[in-house]
Amino acid sequence: xxxxxxxxxxxxxxxxxxxxxxxxxxxxxxxxxxxxxxxxxxxxxxxxxxxxxxxxxxxxxxxxxxxxxxxxxxxxxxxxxxxxxxxxxxxxxxxxxxxxxxxxxxxxxxxxxxxxxxxxxxxxxxxxxxxxxxxxxxxxxxxxxxxxxxxxxxxxxxxxxxxxxxxxxxxxxxxxxxxxxxxxxxxxxxxxxxxxxxxxxxxxxxxxxxxxxxxxxxxxxxxxxxxxxxxxxxxxxxxxxxxxxxxxxxxxxxxxxxxxxxxxxxxxxxxxxxxxxxxxxxxxxxxx
Amino acid sequence: xxxxxxxxxxxxxxxxxxxxxxxxxxxxxxxxxxxxxxxxxxxxxxxxxxxxxxxxxxxxxxxxxxxxxxxxxxxxxxxxxxxxxxxxxxxxxxxxxxxxxxxxxxxxxxxxxxxxxxxxxxxxxxxxxxxxxxxxxxxxxxxxxxxxxxxxxxxxxxxxxxxxxxxxxxxxxxxxxxxxxxxxxxxxxxxxxxxxxxxxxxxxxxxxxxxxxxxxxxxxxxxxxxxxxxxxxxxxxxxxxxxxxxxxxxxxxxxxxxxxxxxxxxxxxxxxxxxxxxxxxxxxxxxx
Numbered sequence: 001x002x003x004x005x006x007x008x009x010x011x012x013x014x015x016x017x018x019x020x021x022x023x024x025x026x027x028x029x030x031x032x033x034x035x036x037x038x039x040x041x042x043x044x045x046x047x048x049x050x051x052x053x054x055x056x057x058x059x060x061x062x063x064x065x066x067x068x069x070x071x072x073x074x075x076x077x078x079x080x081x082x083x084x085x086x087x088x089x090x091x092x093x094x095x096x097x098x099x100x101x102x103x104x105x106x107x108x109x110x111x112x113x114x115x116x117x118x119x120x121x122x123x124x125x126x127x128x129x130x131x132x133x134x135x136x137x138x139x140x141x142x143x144x145x146x147x148x149x150x151x152x153x154x155x156x157x158x159x160x161x162x163x164x165x166x167x168x169x170x171x172x173x174x175x176x177x178x179x180x181x182x183x184x185x186x187x188x189x190x191x192x193x194x195x196x197x198x199x200x201x202x203x204x205x206x207x208x209x210x211x212x213x214x215x216x217x218x219x220x221x222x223x224x225x226x227x228x229x230x231x232x233x234x235x236x237x238x239x240x241x242x243x244x245x246x247x248x249x250x251x252x253x254x255x256x257x258x259x260x261x262x263x264x265x266x267x268x269x270x271x272x273x274x275x276x277x278x279x280x281x282x283x284x285x286x287x288x
Numbered sequence: 289x290x291x292x293x294x295x296x297x298x299x300x301x302x303x304x305x306x307x308x309x310x311x312x313x314x315x316x317x318x319x320x321x322x323x324x325x326x327x328x329x330x331x332x333x334x335x336x337x338x339x340x341x342x343x344x345x346x347x348x349x350x351x352x353x354x355x356x357x358x359x360x361x362x363x364x365x366x367x368x369x370x371x372x373x374x375x376x377x378x379x380x381x382x383x384x385x386x387x388x389x390x391x392x393x394x395x396x397x398x399x400x401x402x403x404x405x406x407x408x409x410x411x412x413x414x415x416x417x418x419x420x421x422x423x424x425x426x427x428x429x430x431x432x433x434x435x436x437x438x439x440x441x442x443x444x445x446x447x448x449x450x451x452x453x454x455x456x457x458x459x460x461x462x463x464x465x466x467x468x469x470x471x472x473x474x475x476x477x478x479x480x481x482x483x484x485x486x487x488x489x490x491x492x493x494x495x496x497x498x499x500x501x502x503x504x505x506x507x508x509x510x511x512x513x514x515x516x517x518x519x520x521x522x523x524x525x526x527x528x529x530x531x532x533x534x535x536x537x538x539x540x541x542x543x544x545x546x547x548x549x550x551x552x553x554x555x556x557x558x559x560x561x562x563x564x565x566x567x568x569x570x571x572x573x574x575x576x
Contacts, residue, residue, distance in 0.1 A: 116555050120547050132558060152485055152550070154442030155559040179516075184472075186484050186515035193481040196474050197440055227474035228467075259408050262440070267404050270420060271443040 004247040005140040007167065007201070008033030008041045009231070011220035011240045013209035014173075016050025019062060023048065023070055025239070026087065027077060032241045034081035039140045041241075042205040043087030045115075045148050045171040046099065052212040056097070059125040063092035066112050071102045078104045084138045087205075088147055088171035096127035101147050101171050103136050111136045115147035116156065120175075133160040141166040141248035144200075148172040151190050151204075154197070161198035162263065166251035168194060170204045174217035188219045188233045196227025199262050200251040208237045225250050292535040293428040295455065295489070296321035296329045297519070299508035299528045301497035302461075304338025307350060311336060311358055313527070314375065315365060320529045322369035327428045329529075330493040331375030333403075333436050333459040334387065340500040344385070347413040351380035354400050359390045366392045372426045375493075376435055376459035384415035389435050389459050391424050399424050403435035404444065408463075421448040429454040429536035432488075436460040439478050439492075442485070449486035450551065454539035456482060458492045462505035473505045476521045484515025487550050488539040496525045513538050 010029035014022050026047050033041040045051070048070040049062035064070060074085045084105045091100035091112070099115040099122060114129030115122075133156060135144045144165025150156050151170055160168055170191065179185050188204075195202040202223040207216050221232030222244040230244035254263045298317035302310050314335050321329040333339070336358040337350035352358060362373045372393045379388035379400070387403040387410060402417030403410075421444060423432045432453025438444050439458055448456055458479065467473050476492075483490040490511040495504050509520030510532040518532035542551045 116558060117553055120545055123547060128555075130558070149548075149553075153554060154446065154481075154485060155554070158442065159559070183516050186480060189477040189480045189515060190484070192474060192477045193442075196478070197442060227477060228471055257408055259411060260437075265405055265437075266441060266443070267416075270404060270418070271447070 004245040005039045006037045006243050007203050007222055007246045008036065008038035008241050008243045009203050009205040009220050009222055010041060010043050011206055011208050011218060011234055011238070012044050012047065013239050014044065014047065014050045014207050014211070015209065016052055016211055017058070017062065018050065019048050019070070022050065023073055027073060029239070029241050030077045030081065030085060033243065034083055036241065036243050038083060038243055040084045040086070040143065040167070040169070040203070042169045042203045043085065043171060044205045044207040045088035045173045046090050047087050049090035050211055051173045051207070052214050053125055056125045059090060059097050060092070063090045063097045065092055066102060066109055071104065071109060074102065074104045075108050079106045082106055084140065084143060086143060086145060086169035086171065093127070097125060098129065099126045099147060101145050103134070103143060103145060103169070105138050110138070111145060113145040113147070115150060117149045117153055119149040132163070135160055135163040135165045141251070144168040146170050148174065151194060157194040157198065161200055165200055166248040167201035167203055167246060170202060172204060173207045174219055176215040176217050184233065185217045185219055185235070187217055188221060191221060191223050192227040195223040195225055197262060199225040199254045199256065201225060201246050201248065208239060222246070292533040293327045294325045294531050295491050295510055295534045296324065296326035296529050296531045297491050297493040297508050297510055298329060298331050299494055299496050299506060299522055299526070300332055300335065301527050302332065302335065302338045302495050302499070303497065304340055304499055305346070305350065306338065307336050307358070310338065311361055315361060317527070317529050318365045318369065318373060321531065322371060324529065324531050326371060326531055328372045328374070328431065328455070328457070328491070330457045330491045331373065331459060332493045332495040333376035333461045334378050335375050337378035338499055339461045339495070340502050341413055344413045347378060347385050348380070351378045351385045353380055354390060354397055359392065359397060362390065362392045363396050367394045370394055372428065372431060374431060374433060374457035374459065381415070385413060386417065387414045387435060389433050391422070391431060391433060391457070393426050398426070399433060401433040401435070403438060405437045405441055407437040420451070423448055423451040423453045429539070432456040434458050436462065439482060445482040445486065449488055453488055454536040455489035455491055455534060458490060460492060461495045462507055464503040464505050472521065473507055473523070475505055476507045476509060479509060479511050480515040483511040483513055485550060487513040487542045487544065489513060489534050489536065496527060510534070
């Protein structure tokens with residue numbers, strides 16, 4: 001590991017059905033990130049296809065395998081720019097269409113992750129993933145993978161963190177919802193707490209440009225292991241590449257204060273529910 | 289359940305070793321909350337003793353059993369004001385001193401929880417708890433219990449939520465640490481995400497008044513099931529009682545959007561690690 005590594009997150013104005021234009025926007029963002037010195041670039045969810053499908057048929061028509069034009073292009077870009085790219089793509093597999101995420105580095109495709117927690121009408125379109133989030137050893141450190149709604153499940157985040165992720169690369173299309181005045185969208189808080197609870201970096205690439213009436217949080221951000229943003233959250237509806245220098249070795253030390261450690265302090269013996277001694281007194285009182 | 293219930297959280301200026309004064313401050317806060325119509329009042333961690341002990345001997349000298357003066361007073365107050373009180377106290381048990389939390393209602397003591405995740409020098413002072421967070425059925429709904437650092441372990445929060453907590457009552461003494469300009473302390477984000485990830489209310493009672501050089505976040509707050517504050521975070525170093533009307537029945541519905549549910553959408557089959565199909569291709573690539 002060669003700290004610090006410059007990490008980039010790209011917020012892209014994707015358009016459903018415009019695969020060539022979407023690929024072009026992604027390639028331009030990767031080039032911009034590379035020019036800024038980035039060694040890792042995170043792209044949004046479903047870069048090739050866009051998000052708001054008219055239905056399963058449209059998604060199927062836009063899906064491509066990992067050796068299709070989108071991920072192949074990312075392989076070429078990773079090699080040309082000597083960096084790691086993590087991005088989402090609409091994937092065609094033998095058993096259906098997947099909301100997938102690829103990690104490529106100069107050596108080629110390293111991992112494909114399929115989103116396990118499906119949001120809203122994705123349930124009509126995608127086959128959910130059945131595997132845990134990959135954590136891939138790269139030239140800059142260990143990169144965990146995750147897509148959008150996955151991040152709202154702390155068990156999933158913990159799985160990637162316990163598997164050793166130094167940085168969690170989150171490809172997302174966060175649909176906007178009402179935010180009280182003066183508040184930061186709570187989805188950004190999910191990213192902050194994912195980072196803080198695990199002392200790891202979290203790099204979120206969201207999208208922009210309303211699509212068929214759906215607007216976006218535009219929450220592209222890079223969060224440090226203390227839970228505070230190093231870049232973003234952007235929260236502006238425009239294309240952008242944000243960068244931050246991340247000393248990924250910081251994520252190898254889970255210490256929080258001189259006597260605590262966010263992973264060693266876990267009471268795993270109690271979490272599985274088998275050693276539940278709540279209610280031991282059985283006198284109408286709980287004592288634990 | 290009779291929604292909505294007015295919930296109160298009390299931020300108290302505790303002083304280590306001043307048990308009578310601390311009890312008096314707590315009683316005054318309960319009376320103020322009752323006068324404001326509260327049906328549930330959450331008090332900070334270690335109300336009787338204060339927090340920054342000189343060492344185990346001082347903590348032991350300040351500890352008391354659940355039938356000691358502090359919890360007995362809360363029982364009288366709960367009966368007199370017809371409400372539920374959840375508060376932290378330094379507890380003496382047969383096997384040591386505990387960082388405990390009691391829930392009392394007009395019927396008396398209902399539950400004692402012992403903090404499972406110990407922060408910093410608490411490790412010299414307290415025996416850690418060995419039981420899961422109680423969730424107590426009360427006149428206003430189901431109240432989950434938790435103390436301070438416990439909240440930073442999403443497994444623990446999830447355990448209380450899956451056990452049915454409508455509102456998680458968090459008694460805390462959050463030591464302050466540097467917060468970047470313009471940022472909300474990340475400990476408050478933990479409370480927000482605990483709420484949002486489980487569609488439950490989270491009521492945090494923090495303390496104020498620096499003690500032996502330790503300052504506090506003063507993050508007393510009530511968070512709604514969407515993760516946004518209904519009251520606070522106060523973030524001011526002064527005694528205060530905050531209230532919010534909480535329709536606790538909202539926490540019985542875990543729906544988020546028309547087709548999602550934060551608990552039913554859990555992929556519990558994947559979380560235990562036994563069905564980990566990451567790396568199935570075994571060709572130097574991960575595919576999941």
